[in-house]
Amino acid sequence: MSEVPADSSQQPSARRTGTLRERLKARLTGSVEKDKAPSAAVTSTSERPANDVPRHIAIIMDGNHRWAKNKHLPGAAGHRAGAKNVKRVTKCCADHGVRYLTLFAFSTENWSRPSREVNLLLELMQGVLEDDVAELHENNVRLVIIGDRSAFSSDLQSLMENAEKLTADNDGMTLSIAINYGGRWDITQAARRLGEEVAAGTLSPEEIDESAVEDRLSLAGLPGPDLCVRTGGDRRISNFLLWDFAYTELYFTESYWPDFDDEQLAHAIEDYATRQRRFGRR
Numbered sequence: 001m002s003e004v005p006a007d008s009s010q011q012p013s014a015r016r017t018g019t020l021r022e023r024l025k026a027r028l029t030g031s032v033e034k035d036k037a038p039s040a041a042v043t044s045t046s047e048r049p050a051n052d053v054p055r056h057i058a059i060i061m062d063g064n065h066r067w068a069k070n071k072h073l074p075g076a077a078g079h080r081a082g083a084k085n086v087k088r089v090t091k092c093c094a095d096h097g098v099r100y101l102t103l104f105a106f107s108t109e110n111w112s113r114p115s116r117e118v119n120l121l122l123e124l125m126q127g128v129l130e131d132d133v134a135e136l137h138e139n140n141v142r143l144v145i146i147g148d149r150s151a152f153s154s155d156l157q158s159l160m161e162n163a164e165k166l167t168a169d170n171d172g173m174t175l176s177i178a179i180n181y182g183g184r185w186d187i188t189q190a191a192r193r194l195g196e197e198v199a200a201g202t203l204s205p206e207e208i209d210e211s212a213v214e215d216r217l218s219l220a221g222l223p224g225p226d227l228c229v230r231t232g233g234d235r236r237i238s239n240f241l242l243w244d245f246a247y248t249e250l251y252f253t254e255s256y257w258p259d260f261d262d263e264q265l266a267h268a269i270e271d272y273a274t275r276q277r278r279f280g281r282r
Helices: 020-029 064-070 075-096 108-112 115-131 133-138 154-167 183-200 210-214 262-273
Strands: 056-060 100-107 142-146 174-181 227-230 249-252
Touching (some): 100 108, 142 154, 174 183, 227 262
Parallel strands (some): 056 227
16 A cells, blocks of 8 residues: 555645635536646546545544643543534535545444543433434435444433434435444444355355445445545554455544544545545555
């Protein structure tokens, strides 16, 4: 996998004209002219993807606690600020034309954090499901919860189920939130389901191929992520969507999640637009 720029917002943009949103809009309408002196990081127009805006973006929302620490605030303040930013970034993605957004909210490994922090995260999840789902529904957003729900209370599981039912017929953006999710867990549960079907005689071993596995993963039926954005400065995917990230472009930013806004999203999309996605071909 090729090295990915840490954050194009930190790189010089000498002699490039217009705001990020103007350049993106011009590209999408096909009216942009080649910059007179493009930076070395920008590929030629012919090498850019046909669609400069990724259809599916996945985000690893990292840096809440460090954001709070830098502001001399308790860690809880960072998580609360991060939860508020979900609504803002979801709207920004929709405004840019992103059709699918998947957010890593709580991993299978997060249970090892202090119980007080875990309880706060669960409280914030419940708050989002109680307070924000109606607005998502009004905006034609379909909400999908992925991950192992068995560890959650029956009340929280009911909120998840009700939110999915309410928004199931919406045909705007699909927002998938990964809660108690891990990429290894996802592949394992898919393998278990395949084994159960073979044991039941409804599936033969010869019928198991990549498509059979994909059909049993959490994001079955959705296109794989085109772009993964990780905030907070770390350069790893942390057991997120391991199967789905086979050909996903990676973008890392030093910005903490509560500070990640429309301008920084535009930087990530603009950086994505310079990638030549070959999928193993020349």
